[in-house]
Amino acid sequence: MTEVNTPPRAGTSTRAGTPPRIGRWTRLVTSRPRLSLLVALVLTTLAVLAGSGVADRLGAGGWEDPAAESTYATKALEREFPGSQPNLLLLVDAGDASVDAPAVAARAKALAERLAGERGVTGVGSYWQSGTPALRAEDGHEALIAARITGDEKTAGETLERIAPHYRGAHGAVEVTVGGPVAVRHEMQTIIQEDLTRAELIALPVTLVLLVMVFGSAVAALLPLGIGIVAILGTNAILRGLTELTDVSVFAINLTTALGLGLAVDYALFIVRRFREELSTGAEPLTAIGTTLRTAGRTVLFSALTVAVSLAAMLVFPQYFLRSFAYAGIAVVLLAAAAALILLPAALTLLGHRVNSLDLRRVFRRGRRPKPAEEEGRAWARSASLVMRRAPFFALGTTAVLVLLGLPFLGVRFGTADDRQLPSTSESHVVQQHIRDGFPGSPGGGLEVLAEGRATEAQYGAYKERIAGLPEVLRVDGPLVKGDSAYFTVLPKGEAVDGPAQRLVGDLREVRAPFDTKVTGTAAVLVDSKDAIGESLPLAAVFITIVTLLLVFLLTGSVLIPIQAVVLNALSLTAMFGAVVWIFQDGHLSGLLGFTSPGSIETTLPVLMFCVGVRPVHGLRRVPALAHQGGVRPHRRPRPGRPPRPEAHRRADHGGGGHPGRGHGRDRYVPGHQHQDARPGHRPGGPDGRDDRPQPPGPRGHAPHRPRHLVGPGPPAPLPRAFRPERVRPGTGRSTGGTGPGQGRSPGLKRRSVPHRSVPHGPGRHGPHGTG
Numbered sequence: 001m002t003e004v005n006t007p008p009r010a011g012t013s014t015r016a017g018t019p020p021r022i023g024r025w026t027r028l029v030t031s032r033p034r035l036s037l038l039v040a041l042v043l044t045t046l047a048v049l050a051g052s053g054v055a056d057r058l059g060a061g062g063w064e065d066p067a068a069e070s071t072y073a074t075k076a077l078e079r080e081f082p083g084s085q086p087n088l089l090l091l092v093d094a095g096d097a098s099v100d101a102p103a104v105a106a107r108a109k110a111l112a113e114r115l116a117g118e119r120g121v122t123g124v125g126s127y128w129q130s131g132t133p134a135l136r137a138e139d140g141h142e143a144l145i146a147a148r149i150t151g152d153e154k155t156a157g158e159t160l161e162r163i164a165p166h167y168r169g170a171h172g173a174v175e176v177t178v179g180g181p182v183a184v185r186h187e188m189q190t191i192i193q194e195d196l197t198r199a200e201l202i203a204l205p206v207t208l209v210l211l212v213m214v215f216g217s218a219v220a221a222l223l224p225l226g227i228g229i230v231a232i233l234g235t236n237a238i239l240r241g242l243t244e245l246t247d248v249s250v251f252a253i254n255l256t257t258a259l260g261l262g263l264a265v266d267y268a269l270f271i272v273r274r275f276r277e278e279l280s281t282g283a284e285p286l287t288a289i290g291t292t293l294r295t296a297g298r299t300v301l302f303s304a305l306t307v308a309v310s311l312a313a314m315l316v317f318p319q320y321f322l323r324s325f326a327y328a329g330i331a332v333v334l335l336a337a338a339a340a341l342i343l344l345p346a347a348l349t350l351l352g353h354r355v356n357s358l359d360l361r362r363v364f365r366r367g368r369r370p371k372p373a374e375e376e377g378r379a380w381a382r383s384a385s386l387v388m389r390r391a392p393f394f395a396l397g398t399t400a401v402l403v404l405l406g407l408p409f410l411g412v413r414f415g416t417a418d419d420r421q422l423p424s425t426s427e428s429h430v431v432q433q434h435i436r437d438g439f440p441g442s443p444g445g446g447l448e449v450l451a452e453g454r455a456t457e458a459q460y461g462a463y464k465e466r467i468a469g470l471p472e473v474l475r476v477d478g479p480l481v482k483g484d485s486a487y488f489t490v491l492p493k494g495e496a497v498d499g500p501a502q503r504l505v506g507d508l509r510e511v512r513a514p515f516d517t518k519v520t521g522t523a524a525v526l527v528d529s530k531d532a533i534g535e536s537l538p539l540a541a542v543f544i545t546i547v548t549l550l551l552v553f554l555l556t557g558s559v560l561i562p563i564q565a566v567v568l569n570a571l572s573l574t575a576m577f578g579a580v581v582w583i584f585q586d587g588h589l590s591g592l593l594g595f596t597s598p599g600s601i602e603t604t605l606p607v608l609m610f611c612v613g614v615r616p617v618h619g620l621r622r623v624p625a626l627a628h629q630g631g632v633r634p635h636r637r638p639r640p641g642r643p644p645r646p647e648a649h650r651r652a653d654h655g656g657g658g659h660p661g662r663g664h665g666r667d668r669y670v671p672g673h674q675h676q677d678a679r680p681g682h683r684p685g686g687p688d689g690r691d692d693r694p695q696p697p698g699p700r701g702h703a704p705h706r707p708r709h710l711v712g713p714g715p716p717a718p719l720p721r722a723f724r725p726e727r728v729r730p731g732t733g734r735s736t737g738g739t740g741p742g743q744g745r746s747p748g749l750k751r752r753s754v755p756h757r758s759v760p761h762g763p764g765r766h767g768p769h770g771t772g
Contacts, residue, residue, distance in 0.1 A: 025297075026290040026345070033346035040343050044230055051236030057243040058250040060153040060189055062321030063416075063604070068528035069509075073450045073520035078150070080485050083123020084448055085521075086146035087156065089180035090115070090167060091431045097173065099127065099136060099143040107172045112145050115167065120159040123148040134475070134491060137438040144439075149182050154250075157186040168427075179431025181445075181522070184419045187428050189250070196254045200261075207265060218358035219351065220272050227344060228264030231336040232256055238331045249324035259612070260332040263307070267300045267340035275348055276355060285352040289345050297341055302555040304337030309547045313540035314611050318532050322604055329612065399571060406574030408582040415497050415600030416526050424596060436495070440474070445496025445522050449488040449508060451479065453515035460486060463513045470511075472504040496522050498599075529603050537607065544611070573613055577606060 029036065064071050077084045090111065094104045108128050116124040127135035127143040135144040149156040164178045204225070211221035235256045242248055274296040278288030311329035314322045348355060387394050419432040449467070451460070460479045467490060468476045478488035490508065492501040501523040508519045545566060552562035580601060583589050587597030 026286070026293050029293075029342050029345045030286060030289055030349040033349040036343060036346040037350075040230065040339075044233055047233045047237035051233065051238075051240045054236050054240040054243065055250065055253060057240065057248075058154075058252065058324075059247050059320070060157060060185070060250050062247060062249045062319055062324065063529065064525050065318045065528050065532040066320075067318060068525075068532065069518050070520040070524040070528045073448065073518040074525075076450055076452075076485070076518075077448055077487055077520065078148075080482055081123075081480060081487055082150065083125060083148055084480070084487050084489070086123060086125070086148050087180050087182040088121070088147045088149050088160070088178075089183075089431060089435070090145040090147075091142060091177045091179060091434060092145060093142050093175040093177070094173065095141065095175070098140050100140070101173075103173045107174050108143065108145065111167065111171060111174075111176065115145065115147055115163075118159075118163050120150055120155070121147050121163070122150055132477075134440055137434075138440065139438060142434065142438060144435075146180075153182075153185060156182045157189070160186050177427055177431050179419075179428045179435075183428040184422070184432065185417075187426055188417060188422060191422065191426075192251075192254075196257070200257055203261065207261065211265070211269070214269070215272065215276075216359045217356045220276065220355050223272055223344060223347060223355075224265040224268035226347075227268045227336060227339045228261040230339045230343065231264050231332050232260040234335045235260060235328055235332040239328060242327055247320040247324075248327060249321045251321070252324040252328035255325050255612075256328045256332050259329060260336060263304075263333060263336040264339070267304070267336055268344055270296045270300060271340055271344055272348070272355065279353060279355075285349060289348055293341070293345060297345075299555070300337055300340055302551055304333050306548055306551050308333045309551070310544050310611050313544050314607065316536045316540050316543070317607065318536070319529065319604065322607060325608060325612070402571040402575045406571075406578035408579075408586065409574065409577040411585075412577070412581050412606075413499075413585060413600040414526070414530055414603045415598060416522065417602050418497070418598055420596040420598040423594065429596075447490040447492065447501075447505065447508065447519055447521035447524060449490060450518045450520065451486045451488070451513065451515050452484065452518075454484050455486070455515045459514050463511070463517075464488060466511050466513075467508060470504065470507050472500045472507070492523070497526055502527050526603065533603060533607060540607075540611065569613075573610060576609055576613060580605065580609070 064074075074085065092099070092104075092108050092111070094101065097104055099105070099108070105128050108126060112124055112126040112129060115121060124145070124147040125132075125135075126145040135146065137143065149159045151159065160178075160182055164183075167176050168178050169176065208221060208225060211224055212218055215221045236253070239248055239252055239256070271292055274292045275288050278291050279285065283291065308330045311326050311333065314326040314329075317323065419426070419429040422429040451463070460481070464476055464479065467473060467488065472492050472494070474491045474493045476488055476490050479486040490504070492504050494500045505519055505521075505524045505527045509517070511517070548566055548569075549562040552565050553559065556562070583593075584595075585597065585599060585601050587599075590597050
């Protein structure tokens with residue numbers, strides 16, 4: 001049942017010829033549509049200028065907790081001991097020769113000295129200079145040159161791009177490949193940026209094609225893309241302003257594009273589709289926009305608020321990588337909703353019925369008769385009917401499937417993004433794989449212990465013996481002393497960030513010492529990040545749940561529907577988490593997708609999935625339409641001193657907006673449509689939906705239109721004659737008469753409505769069936 005078949009709301013005018021009520025918001029956004037679009041064009045142009053350089057000001061890091069122990073130790077070591085944490089590794093391959101051969105050693109030493117002279121590079125060391133066994137492969141054919149590139153991740157990446165081409169490749173008797181943590185991160189970010197750019201270039205034309213297929217009209221299909229462009233460009237300008245106040249991750253740009261385009265299409269699709277439905281029922285454009293904003297627009301508003309609140313929950317996390325997604329997400333969601341609720345109605349006001357222009361589907365329908373709307377939606381109607389008939393079966397079955405999909409998440413293991421997530425042919429992945437397979441320990445992936453405070457050599461030695469006795473320690477190097485500070489390098493027996501290495505971080509922090517100690521390194525950063533996320537995640541979850549329940553309650557007025565929405569979102573998120581663990585952690589489908597499973601998932605991934613994936617209102621988008629149609633009505637309590645009225649009376653009031661039995665329902669006839677309670681000869685059915693009572697004759701004595709009909713929308717009924725109420729001429733007391741079936745003269749009445757037998761009112765003052 002569409003809105004045009006809906007009885008008018010209580011309080012609305014039912015007088016023939018009276019235009020429907022237009023809300024103040026509708027009048028505001030449609031009063032000056034050309035001016036609104038012109039202002040939007042000017043603001044969008046300014047946003048392009050303001051956000052043009054945003055990518056150059058965004059950071060590439062933000063994974064660590066700024067208040068963590070590992071973060072403090074990393075900065076202190078970089079300041080006092082620049083060479084303590086190498087992030088650049090040059091793998092020197094001597095081929096069939098030994099790395100100890102004179103020609104190989106001479107060439108490698110020359111490369112190390114050259115690297116030490118590069119700007120932005122410190123702490124250069126090599127096997128040929130120090131003789132450290134950890135820098136020499138077990139087969140004796142490969143060795144490492146280690147160094148540290150200073151600066152943040154973005155600066156380090158720029159330095160790597162500048163120097164790497166001069167060292168990569170053949171150098172006399174040796175072959176050099178570039179790797180290390182800085183190379184892995186830089187190559188990973190480069191590949192992600194290229195893939196996302198490629199995806200965006202593909203997504204725009206594909207989205208346009210899909211919109212044309214959905215709408216049919218090229219004009220209607222371009223509207224969602226316009227909304228998306230406005231939201232994306234405006235968000236880029238906002239991010240550019242935020243970079244003056246705080247750190248923002250470069251990945252916020254990707255979220256801006258993906259989320260901005262997706263939400264713009266979603267919101268505009270909903271509004272434009274509803275607007276076209278209203279036009280198809282014969283409504284005027286302004287009336288159609290008013291109805292659209294009261295139903296679809298209200299849902300868009302609540303949906304945007306829910307998504308924005310979910311993204312705002314990431315502000316409680318200390319990592320600026322996560323906070324950047326909140327900055328970008330909140331901005332793009334609110335801009336997309338504002339454009340959909342302000343600019344889109346203005347555009348639809350100017351287009352009117354031309355929104356259906358340029359129907360490109362005609363090319364594929366040549367020679368074929370287009371299907372009516374009822375036939376096109378028949379498959380969906382059958383599917384919905386099947387689900388509703390077997391509701392318990394489908395509910396339990398779907399819940400069981402979602403829970404089953406989420407079971408792998410019980411075995412989740414968290415880690416950091418490493419080289420194994422890169423293609424197998426990636427240079428940095430090849431270097432790290434050679435180190436894992438052929439070198440003892442984890443060169444470049446060890447733990448550093450910073451010791452602060454005055455101490456003697458004997459105290460340093462005793463502390464070194466204690467940490468060397470830990471079960472997960474392979475070797476301890478140091479200490480290297482400078483003033484009142486010193487540091488030790490601890491190499492774990494296994495991988496740099498696996499479970500034993502993470503347990504070793506806790507063991508090192510528990511070792512007693514006569515000075516202050518702080519542990520850092522890849523595993524320490526991971527442990528601190530997990531702790532920070534674990535502390536903030538319950539607060540974010542409670543915040544999202546409470547606000548979601550409140551917003552869905554305000555949207556629906558129901559107490560059960562918000563709980564249902566939260567439970568369904570929890571089930572869907574559980575299935576998503578389980579699928580991620582099953583595919584990426586456990587390595588299923590790795591061959592098909594072309595990646596090597598690292599045995600863990602990135603720590604921040606569940607947070608992003610949880611905060612970005614909460615969309616409870618999206619499953620309730622038909623609720624405002626149902627409420628507008630009368631399908632969802634709050635329970636009305638009787639006024640004090642007045643007994644509750646029968647359901648037939650309440651239905652009559654909802655349908656006619658007047659007193660039961662006075663026949664105002666006739667004024668609500670629309671050509672070609674018929675409300676279920678306003679058909680001639682119709683009476684409400686029994687509990688099974690059928691009416692077994694004999695039907696009175698139809699108009700002019702004809703047979704009833706639908707004997708034994710089901711209660712619901714029926715075929716179009718012929719219109720009665722034009723109705724004109726009878727009035728009394730001023731100053732004469734004489735009636736002007738009226739038209740309509742059964743209309744007569746009654747001079748004593750100022751206005752008289754014709755009793756309408758087709759509107760059942762139940763027992764009342766006009767008889768048992770509401771007729772006079």
